[in-house]
Amino acid sequence: MENGTGKGLSFAKRIYGPRVLGTALCLVSVVAGLYPLSPPAWLLGLLAFNGLVWPHIAYRLARRAAEPFQAERRNLLCDSLFCGFWVAVLHFNPLPTVTLLSMVTMNNVAGGGWRLFRHGLGAQLLGMLTAVTLFGLGWAPQSTPAQVWACLPMLILYPLAVGWVCYRLAIQLSEHKRTLSALSRTDSLTGLLNHGAWKDALNRKFRKCQHERSQAVLALIDIDRFKEINDTFGHMIGDEVLRYLSVQLRRNLRDTDLAGRYGGDEFCVILPGLSMAQACDVMERLRRVFGDYHHPHAHAMRVSLSIGLAACRLEMDDAGTWLGEADKALYVAKNTGRNRVSICVADNLLLN
Secondary structure (H helix, E strand, O other): OOOHHHHEEEHHHHHHHHHHHHHHHHHHHHHHHHHHHHHOHHHHHHHHHHHHHHHHHHHHHHHHOOOOOHHHHHEEEHHHHHHHHHHHHOOHHHHHHHHHHHHHHHHHHHHHHHHHHHHHHHHHHHHHHHHHHHHHHOOOOOHHOOOOOOHHHHHHHHHHHHHHHHHHHHHHHHHHHHHHHHHEOOOOOOOOOOOHHHHHHHHHHHHHHHOOOOEEEEEEEEEEHHHHHHHHOOOOHHHHHHHHHHHHHHOOOOOOEEEEEEEOOEEEEEOOOOHHHHHHHHHHHHHHHHHOOOOEEEEEOOOEEEEEEEEEEOOOHHHHHHHHHHHHHHHHHHHOOOOOOEEEEOOOOOOO
């Protein structure tokens, strides 16, 4: 409900400005058409209400409604009703008629598609019938120069206002799309790339290394005995350990390095442009820094990392082979005492 209400209020705010402008411009057009007809005072009062007061009432009605979106659609139907009424009052003078009906219909299509378009047509016809009942059916086939000039601001300014609103909405939607795209690629706990996004990055980086014959090192990182940390100190502290590792990855890696959470307590890093010796130094520094972590509410907790490294080689068939070598190196690190870096060089496993 809160989400729908927020969207409805946003919809009402977007329409408020163009409605204020549009009804004021309509007032000018209708006054130019009414002047030769010597209208009664109450009709001019109704016109002033419609042109100057109604937009603000409509906005307040939408803001106070339980469902602002539906309330604003009803307001659009009221706009159509008023429009049909004034068109008939002006004896269907061609230029004001086309101007008013086209602008209101544009609002209905933009605000509710074909359904609101059909309902808007019904409201316009009801407004016309009301005016014909009160004043009779008239026909004024000619538009005076004054009526032409009075309609020009509406024809020029109102489409600009609607276009500006649509432009702002398109920009906002584009920003939301980028945000959603980033969220879909990011692990919610650590802020690093998630499994799928990192695998995509791995495939791209592998193809680039093979094409450019450049060097890169892949690191698989595992938090030692992480299940015991969760079981002993609780999952909340376990989550803080994961977040701490993600922070240290950002601090100790370059902007060009790609870090992700591979799953659970396993992390992965692509280090482009580094030799194995350089990558080993980076991972050793990370291992030492992480090993110094002390949680204020878990003094007995000790943490460490096991890390497997593998360099990208031209003879590799695909990124899976590269990942497999790093996984083998990680397996050796975990099974030879943990808290160490293991290196895989052309299927030879070395401990650091």
